[in-house]
Amino acid sequence: MxxxxxxxxxxxxxxxxxxxxxxxxxxxxxxxxxxxxxxxRTALTNLALCFPDQPEHWxxxxxxxxxxxxxxxxxxxxxxxRLDAEDIRARLDNLQVLEETLKVYEKNxxxxxxVPHLGSWEFVGQLFGAHTRITSLFRPPRIxxxxxxxxxxxxxxxxTLVPTSPAGVRxxxxxxxxxxxxxxxxxxxxxAGNGVFVPFFGVPAYxxxxxxxxVAKRKIPVLFLFAERLKSxxxxxxxxxxxxxxxxxxxxTACAAMNRRxxxxxxxxxxxxxxxxxxxxxxxxxRQIY
Numbered sequence: 001m002x003x004x005x006x007x008x009x010x011x012x013x014x015x016x017x018x019x020x021x022x023x024x025x026x027x028x029x030x031x032x033x034x035x036x037x038x039x040x041r042t043a044l045t046n047l048a049l050c051f052p053d054q055p056e057h058w059x060x061x062x063x064x065x066x067x068x069x070x071x072x073x074x075x076x077x078x079x080x081x082r083l084d085a086e087d088i089r090a091r092l093d094n095l096q097v098l099e100e101t102l103k104v105y106e107k108n109x110x111x112x113x114x115v116p117h118l119g120s121w122e123f124v125g126q127l128f129g130a131h132t133r134i135t136s137l138f139r140p141p142r143i144x145x146x147x148x149x150x151x152x153x154x155x156x157x158x159x160t161l162v163p164t165s166p167a168g169v170r171x172x173x174x175x176x177x178x179x180x181x182x183x184x185x186x187x188x189x190x191x192a193g194n195g196v197f198v199p200f201f202g203v204p205a206y207x208x209x210x211x212x213x214x215v216a217k218r219k220i221p222v223l224f225l226f227a228e229r230l231k232s233x234x235x236x237x238x239x240x241x242x243x244x245x246x247x248x249x250x251x252x253t254a255c256a257a258m259n260r261r262x263x264x265x266x267x268x269x270x271x272x273x274x275x276x277x278x279x280x281x282x283x284x285x286x287r288q289i290y
Contacts, residue, residue: 003143003145003146004145006143006146007145007146007149010078010146010149010150010153011078011149013075013078013079014078014079014081014082014153015079015082016079017079018076018079018080018083018233019233021072021075021076021078021079022072022075022076022229022233024071024075025068025071025072025073025074025075025076026068026069026071026072027071028071028074028075029067029068029069029070029071029072030064030067030068030071031071032067032070032071033063033064033067033068036067039067039276040063040067040276041290042275042276042277042278042290043063043066043067043275043276044059044060044063045289045290046275046277046279046280047059047062047063047270047275049201049203049280049289050200050201050202050203051201051270061271062270062271062275063275065271065272066270066271066272066273066274066275066276067276069119069229069271069272070274070276072229073120073121073122073229073274076120076122076123076229077122078153080120080122080123080126081122081126081153081154081156082153082156083126083156084156084157085130085131085157085158088123088126088127088130088157089127089130091123091233091234091235092127092227092234092235092236092237093230093232093234093235093236094236094237097225097237097239098127098131098237101128101223101225101239102131102132104221104223105131105132105181108179109179109218109220109221110175110176110177110178110179110180110181110182110215110218110220110221111132111176111180111181111182111220111221111222111223112176112181112182112183112184112211112214112215112220112221112222112223113128113134113181113182113183113184113223113225114184114186114211114222114223114224114225114242114258114261114262115183115184115185115186115224115225115226116185116186116187116224116226116262116265116266116273117185117187117188117273117274117277118226118262118265118266118269118272118273118274119226119227119228119229119235119238119269119272120226120227120228120229120235121185121226121227122154123227123235124183124225124226124227124237125154125159125183126156126157126159127157127227128159128181128183129155129156129157129158129159130157130158132180132181133158133160133175133180133181134158134159134160134175134180134181134182134183135159135160135161135162135171135172135175135180135181135182135183136159136160136161136162136182136183136184137161137162137163137164137168137169137172137183137184137185138151138154138161138162138163138164138168139163139164140163159183160175169210172184172214173214176214176215176218176220182214184210184211184214186208186211186224186258186262187200187262187277187279188208189205189206189207189208189278189279189281189282190206190207190208190209190210192282194208194209194210195207195208195209195255196209196251196252196255197282197283197284198252198255198256198259199256199259200259200262200263200279200280201263203280204280204283204284205259205279205280206281206282207255207258207259208255209251209255211246211258212246212247212248212251212254212255212258213251215242215246215247216246216247216248216249216254219247221241221242222241222242222246223239223240223241223242224239224240224241224242224261224262224264224265225237225238225239225240225265226238226265226269226272228268228269228272229272238265238268238269240261240264240265242257242258242261243257243260243261244257245257246258246261278290
């Protein structure tokens with residue numbers, strides 16, 4: 001019964017106006033700020049680690065808005081998955097960034113879109129799904145009964161989703177070898193043995209090796225970007241090309257360069273980053289930050 005209700009809720013949210021979903025999501029995030037002590041504490045801990053020079057009232061304001069934005073991200077997704085390519089494109093307020101990116105993609109060298117948990121990553125996926133042959137990793141929801149619906153919905157504008165497994169990674173590599181596009185969330189903590197400790201906002205963070213390893217040999221272009229959620233209901237792309245150090249033979253150097261780009265984007269709009277994620281859960285000395 002619970003699973004059926006969740007699926008029906010997703011289907012309903014896929015048909016309601018996007019602005020309503022965003023408003024409801026922000027309300028849900030505000031409720032989480034009041035009631036979900038764990039996520040609130042995690043967000044405040046992360047911000048204290050990453051912005052130690054900022055006053056406490058600033059960090060609390062950012063944490064509170066971050067939870068509201070994550071609520072918006074949760075409820076906007078079903079609606080974005082249902083919009084067609086023209087509707088998605090119409091919601092982008094700086095079309096030139098998309099056009100400039102597509103010029104690089106059309107060179108057939110391959111392209112990686114590195115999209116952290118910042119702003120609306122679902123909007124980025126739908127936007128580029130409509131304009132490129134993009135393949136992205138897909139981690140099924142914990143509720144298995146809605147997996148097929150979510151996978152199909154997220155592929156609405158043309159993206160291909162592959163599992164977060166060795167087979168999925170091979171699919172990403174093949175996609176890039178053909179000159180196509182791959183999308184990666186670069187700020188998730190990888191499984192043990194698949195990462196290295198490098199700084200993120202000056203704090204040791206267990207960081208994925210996957211992205212640098214996929215692009216190093218052929219120097220595949222990597223664009224770090226996020227879609228800022230605007231009050232108008234539109235989205236604004238912020239994009240930065242990879243630092244050359246991302247292609248360094250030393251994996252720590254490469255991963256550190258990746259984290260610096262994520263930091264740079266996050267500083268643009270820290271209130272839309274997912275600070276409730278335990279990014280520093282693993283530490284080289286074994287200490288428990290959370």
